[in-house]
Amino acid sequence: MRDQLQLKKPIVWTIAGSDSGGGAGIQADLLTFADLGCYGCSAITANTAQNTVEVTAINAVSLEVLGSQLQALRRDLFPAAIKIGLLANAEQVVAVADFLRQLQAVQPVPVIYDPVAVATNGAGLTEGSITATVLAQLMPQCDLVTPNLHELEWLTGASVTGAESIVQAARQLHAHGGTAILVTGGHTQLRAGEVADLLWDGEKADWFIGREVSSTGTHGTGCTLSSAIAACRALGYPLRDACVVGKAYVQRGLRRGNNAHIGAGAGPVGHCGWPLDLIDFPEILVPGEERALDYGFGVAQPLVQGFAQTDSQALGLYPVVDTVEWLQRLAELGVRTLQLRIKNPGGDLRAQIERAVAIGRTYNLRLFINDYWQLAIECGAYGVHLGQEDLQSADLRAIQAAGLKLGISTHGFYELLLAYRYRPSYLAIGAIYATNTKDMSDQLQGVQKLARMAALLPEYPLVAIGGINMQRASEVIASGVGSIALVSAITKAKDYKQAVADFNVLFKGKHAEVEPC
Ligand SMILES: Cc1ncc(COP(=O)(O)OP(=O)(O)O)c(N)n1
Ligand SMILES: Cc1nc(C(=O)O)sc1CCOP(=O)(O)O
Numbered sequence: 072m073r074d075q076l077q078l079k080k081p082i083v084w085t086i087a088g089s090d091s092g093g094g095a096g097i098q099a100d101l102l103t104f105a106d107l108g109c110y111g112c113s114a115i116t117a118n119t120a121q122n123t124v125e126v127t128a129i130n131a132v133s134l135e136v137l138g139s140q141l142q143a144l145r146r147d148l149f150p151a152a153i154k155i156g157l158l159a160n161a162e163q164v165v166a167v168a169d170f171l172r173q174l175q176a177v178q179p180v181p182v183i184y185d186p187v188a189v190a191t192n193g194a195g196l197t198e199g200s201i202t203a204t205v206l207a208q209l210m211p212q213c214d215l216v217t218p219n220l221h222e223l224e225w226l227t228g229a230s231v232t233g234a235e236s237i238v239q240a241a242r243q244l245h246a247h248g249g250t251a252i253l254v255t256g257g258h259t260q261l262r263a264g265e266v267a268d269l270l271w272d273g274e275k276a277d278w279f280i281g282r283e284v285s286s287t288g289t290h291g292t293g294c295t296l297s298s299a300i301a302a303c304r305a306l307g308y309p310l311r312d313a314c315v316v317g318k319a320y321v322q323r324g325l326r327r328g329n330n331a332h333i334g335a336g337a338g339p340v341g342h343c344g345w346p347l348d349l350i351d352f353p354e355i356l357v358p359g360e361e362r363a364l365d366y367g368f369g370v371a372q373p374l375v376q377g378f379a380q381t382d383s384q385a386l387g388l389y390p391v392v393d394t395v396e397w398l399q400r401l402a403e404l405g406v407r408t409l410q411l412r413i414k415n416p417g418g419d420l421r422a423q424i425e426r427a428v429a430i431g432r433t434y435n436l437r438l439f440i441n442d443y444w445q446l447a448i449e450c451g452a453y454g455v456h457l458g459q460e461d462l463q464s465a466d467l468r469a470i471q472a473a474g475l476k477l478g479i480s481t482h483g484f485y486e487l488l489l490a491y492r493y494r495p496s497y498l499a500i501g502a503i504y505a506t507n508t509k510d511m512s513d514q515l516q517g518v519q520k521l522a523r524m525a526a527l528l529p530e531y532p533l534v535a536i537g538g539i540n541m542q543r544a545s546e547v548i549a550s551g552v553g554s555i556a557l558v559s560a561i562t563k564a565k566d567y568k569q570a571v572a573d574f575n576v577l578f579k580g581k582h583a584e585v586e587p588c
């Protein structure tokens with residue numbers, strides 16, 4: 072798996088300044104790309120003279136020098152994502168914006184802009200003001216801009232003092248070309264001990280809450296975050312997944328970096344490999360939960376957390392079927408984990424669920440009812456399986472109070488972390504591969520990403536679903552999940568009895584685990 076990934080390293084560019092001190096700028100960007108499995112290219116905008124305590128010169132390159140780098144890259148090393156950092160003057164901003172416009176006309180490429188203009192010590196990093204040109208020309212070419220609070224104030228002219236003003240300013244900035252805004256919160260704490268980032272994509276706000284880490288190695292965190300997000304976008308991760316993995320990568324670098332001895336000032340943030348520890352990942356705030364109120368996020372509604380546990384962390388073979396007859400057949404074969412997923416119910420839905428629950432009792436099944444949580448409670452089912460969108464509408468407290476187990480679907484890091492906030496009985500991750508059973512084409516995870524997600528919750532019941540068949544099942548199980556959910560591999564098998572027997576063999580001789588990265 073590692074070799075396969077390395078053969079297919081996506082190309083990521085950084086268009087940014089060189090930091091002679093090695094901790095930020097191009098140097099941090101290239102370290103990050105390599106660390107996250109990408110191939111990095113660079114177009115240098117300025118050769119800054121700096122160390123860990125001072126910036127003594129910017130040394131912007133000429134438009135000719137910048138343009139020649141970009142054109143060389145474009146001819147041979149087309150990017151899967153671009154990170155932009157320091158642009159040293161308004162002319163460079165115009166040149167890069169023009170270049171991006173032409174590039175995007177050939178093929179859309181995710182562009183992440185870290186709006187670097189002022190050093191942490193307050194020193195200006197640009198020749199003259201670039202604000203108006205950035206807003207008018209560059210922002211519309213970008214998919215994501217990652218200002219810290221100072222940069223947010225710089226770009227909006229607003230004074231940012233609390234959660235409400237951060238959201239307002241992010242909305243204001245988003246208006247410049249519809250670019251998503253990730254405001255990083257490293258410079259202030261809205262709640263003690265928490266470092267909160269706000270993502271505003273024009274439709275939805277998200278707060279990502281990280282734990283405060285005491286570290287002197289903080290130089291280059293902004294560059295590293297935006298580069299990590301660009302790397303994840305190049306790997307095909309959607310924006311929210313890229314943001315939470317990027318934040319976790321920086322957090323890991325702060326927690327594990329060992330760079331205090333480098334220079335007399337703030338040492339560089341560490342580059343410590345793919346984040347595989349849950350502790351580095353942000354918690355996703357649920358609107359209305361108690362602590363969300365400190366962020367002005369949602370109307371007060373207590374978070375329902377903690378559902379009945381299953382008797383085993385490894386739920387094993389988990390067929391998902393649409394009739395009671397299928398439940399009966401599979402129960403007779405000794406399958407223990409099953410789901411009734413009826414998408415076109417007739418008038419007798421309650422009767423079907425009652426029959427399913429009766430079969431479940433007879434065979435001591437872990438039987439989950441998809442979607443119909445009210446009927447599942449009324450009929451006394453073992454458990455319910457809900458999708459992400461159901462989390463807003465279902466009465467989770469009623470499910471919890473009735474003692475039903477709860478499984479939740481997730482599709483990527485962001486949804487996994489969000490669903491984990493509820494501490495359900497299991498978390499399902501999909502779709503691992505393309506499937507004809509349901510259109511999941513824009514939510515495919517692949518087995519490498521599955522392994523990286525599974526690594527975060529080694530002790531939790533995890534289920535993989537989507538396009539899994541006999542040929543693929545071994546690598547899915549090796550990713551660390553304790554269960555595979557299957558529709559067509561069972562219900563469309565030539566011989567379902569043989570299929571069940573074959574899958575059971577895989578679980579008995581569980582393979583060595585795949586290395587997540
Ligand atoms: C085990 C398991 N994982 C995921 C799903 C999908 O559930 P959901 O997102 O609610 O979508 P529908 O199944 O309702 O189409 C599942 N059913 N089972
Ligand atoms: C119902 C369903 N949910 C998915 C998810 O990713 O949430 S994938 C999926 C289809 C699973 O069917 P098959 O095993 O035939 O591919």
Ligand SMILES: [Mg+2]
Nearest residue numbers: 441442457458
């Ligand atoms: Mg459902």
